[in-house]
Amino acid sequence: MIHLLYKSSYVFVVFYYVIIPLGYLTKWWVSVEKMKGNSTILVTGGAGYVGSHTVVELLKNNYTVIAIDNNVNCYATGKDKPESLKRVEKITGESVTYYNVDIRDKEALDKVFKLHKIDSVIHFAALKAVGESVQIPLTYYQNNVGGSSTLFEVMAKNGVKKLVFSSSATVYGTPQFLPITEKHPTGQGCTNPYGKTKYFVEEILKDVCTSDSDWKVVLLRYFNPVGAHESGLIGEDPSGIPNNLMPYISQVAVGRREKLQVFGSDYPTVDGTGVRDYIHISDLAIGHLKALERMLQPHYTSWKAYNLGTGRGYSVLEMVKAFSEVSGRQIKYELVERREGDIAACYADASLARAELNWTATRDIKAMCRDTWNWQKKNPKGFQTS
Template identity: 50%
Template sequence: MKILVTGGAGYIGSHTVVELAQAGYEPIIIDNFSNSKESVLGGLRAILGRDVPCHRIDCGDAEALRGVLKQEDNVQGVIHFAAFKAVGESVAEPLKYFQNNVGSLLTLLEVLPEFGIESLVFSSSCTVYGVPDALPVTEATPTKPASSPYGRTKQMCEDIVHDLAAAPGNKLYTILLRYFNPIGAHESAKIGELPLGTPNNLVPFITQTAVGIREKLTIFGNDYDTVDGTNVRDYIHVVDLAQAHIAAVQRLLDRKATDTVETFNVGTGHGNSVLEVVQTFEQASGQKLNYVIGPRRPGDVPAIYADATKAAEVLGFKTSTSLFDSLASSWKWQLTLGK
């Protein structure tokens, strides 16, 4: 079965492509490479032993998307990753985020019915919860005003999907995966997180600092109401996260969804502070990290982590990789990249 993967050359997308192929699906990549590198395709080839079809288009371009779906006949479902994802950048460039993240989903929802595609897995985010009143967050936790334009785009996209589901004649079934903080790399070290320019995410900044690309790591704030004053997040290994997408695709194609829109948290179920991540990385890599404490960063939520019960009970999905092993795989990937 062909599965279209928008943003399939990106960090999470590429790992999901591997898991799809190894689960017996035929992944088809769409990517405009605005936030990824074509070298990823070589990594996929090395892991899978074959090329993965890739169409270099912007999935916000309706005509280009139609062209791909005409060429790749009989696509059964779509996993939609294509979006900008940096909280800090979204604060600085909000229009860029609204145009890309919301616009690409609207185009997809316009085109999919024309080709009889009725299954969509949407890459959502725990940022839709804003600053939660209680932890861990469940799928029933109320969404509050987002702390960043990035989080707002994910809230808007979820609202759009729900509104479409309520429209007469809608045949699209969607699973919204609200995931937390992906880290780590494929065990082969052939693919991993590959930020363009200065990393916006914690772990690649850590590994680049440890290898000497960055002079130091700045931790944004140590005066939060958390275990050690630094931000707390739910860090999930990217391969575990990719496997959640396989479970979601299978549920849709098997017609097991009980509603036109279903929502699942995808996380480990517990949080770790930034300092805990730094200390665990030092243990996993044997490297002493140069870090300093800086001011808080706009848009950051103090603490958030998942209640992952629903994903376990309904999707049959649980994470299996520890924080130590996740960070060890990130370090192995960085060493493969070098400086």
């Protein structure tokens, strides 16, 4: 009798803890593999820096991509396919369906949803210059917040309720603790309209998920994307004076700018200059594929936020030194006063993405500098060829 009882509880344990979880895992794995082959992803802002690198990774993994962009911040002749997407086609040998569509244009968006059977959306389209957002806040609110809510409305109308949203570490405002986890408060101390637009769109999406349990949303909070595709065919191509450190350094290296101004050298950091969490653009792009897979996991509903960073900060001077070593060029710089609104250090706790997205950044500071330099050297004027 005891022997029988022992045996049946053993069968129960195997069934409960091995067979059932294995069944779930297989179901999930099959649905992910099926999704890759058959899935059509609408990528808004697909011609931009993060968008174009993500389109490369999507195509490499057999997704069908529909890219839309209004070309406000990418190089294109007229309403033609932007140069970045032509280069994506060169890298992958695949074609990208592209529409010149503004996310604020409800009718044009709706047409795209009617023309294609879209499964999920990755939403990059936004204006992103922090300084400019202070000068023209209404343009930022209209484009980033108004445009996003128009997009969500059209998605819902067409029964598409899976979305990955490009958010930003700016939603955390001034860090209350480091490294920053996803539990850090958001929306408090966002110092500029750009950061607030990211926070507001996150809040809109949370409300949408509360109102309708069919929605599945992943909020990806990026830290500081840098680098370029290893081919040197696509990379960051800022118009005018770069707002970010890496494109500035590389433009100094290539002789387009005279010297770098380092804002603040008396912060309580390793060498007094500001520390940030830089992440290679190709690692960031892969994070979006992992987010798509996450939405298909059994029981995934509603929304969840993930930090995409390396979890390691580098100072401005460390970045300058690394870039000099890789490029063999001297980077001229001068130390100047702190800039208002800047913080000493900001870096991510990226352990949640590792645990739940099965994602981790693999490219180091050397790869970030090498690929930036490769892109800059081959394209001193960015995507503009003449």
